[in-house]
Amino acid sequence: xxxxxxxxxxxxxxxxxxxxxxxxxxxxxxxxxxxxxxxxxxxxxxxxxxxxxxxxxxxxxxxxxxxxxxxxxxxxxxxxxxxxxxxxxxxxxxxxxxxxxxxxxxxxxxxxxxxxxxxxxxxxxxxxxxxxxxxxxxxxxxxxxxxxxxxxxxxxxxxxxxxxxxxxxxxxxxxxxxxxxxxxxxxxxxxxxxxxxxxxxxxxxxxxxxxxxx
Numbered sequence: 204x205x206x207x208x209x210x211x212x213x214x215x216x217x218x219x220x221x222x223x224x225x226x227x228x229x230x231x232x233x234x235x236x237x238x239x240x241x242x243x244x245x246x247x248x249x250x251x252x253x254x255x256x257x258x259x260x261x262x263x264x265x266x267x268x269x270x271x272x273x274x275x276x277x278x279x280x281x282x283x284x285x286x287x288x289x290x291x292x293x294x295x296x297x298x299x300x301x302x303x304x305x306x307x308x309x310x311x312x313x314x315x316x317x318x319x320x321x322x323x324x325x326x327x328x329x330x331x332x333x334x335x336x337x338x339x340x341x342x343x344x345x346x347x348x349x350x351x352x353x354x355x356x357x358x359x360x361x362x363x364x365x366x367x368x369x370x371x372x373x374x375x376x377x378x379x380x381x382x383x384x385x386x387x388x389x390x391x392x393x394x395x396x397x398x399x400x401x402x403x404x405x406x407x408x409x410x411x412x413x414x415x416x417x
Contacts, residue, residue: 253326324354335367335381
């Protein structure tokens with residue numbers, strides 16, 4: 204039997220593809236993440252154990268709904284999206300009462316959460332940001348912000364496409380390689396990774412643990 208994609212899902216995919224074509228350096232992909240990568244990212248985050256989760260760069264929400272379905276009924280999710288159109292669409296389509304959708308930069312995690320009722324640490328920072336395409340200074344501030352937001356026993360999850368190790372492109376730098384592992388190790392105590400070869404394009408999922416803050 205033929206099935207059709209729900210209208211809100213079709214619209215979300217269309218919006219993401221449009222952004223990918225016009226603002227690739229922001230989305231880092233032409234397509235939303237597929238279920239293989241979504242499942243691997245959520246497994247890495249272990250959201251069943253978390254009370255407070257922050258999702259960076261949710262876009263049109265391909266990971267937000269599945270993430271919420273794995274979270275506790277008393278947990279909170281804060282999404283942080285810098286693009287106003289994607290943020291508005293996510294707010295419209297994902298209305299779980301546990302979720303608070305914030306418009307802003309991932310450089311400002313602590314300030315954004317404090318302004319929206321959460322002043323403490325968080326258990327998970329779940330990132331779909333295209334770190335390889337973000338300017339160096341901004342990228343470093345994002346990772347500093349993520350590390351500072353995490354509880355000592357928290358986890359940071361991130362994915363990066365295989366090809367970015369050798370071919371990451373921006374209008375400013377042209378074609379360059381980007382080493383996710385080395386970058387994350389500058390900010391976190393331990394970093395592990397595993398491949399998701401079935402995704403298009405194939406990707407690595409990274410799980411990082413913060414340095415214990417004395």
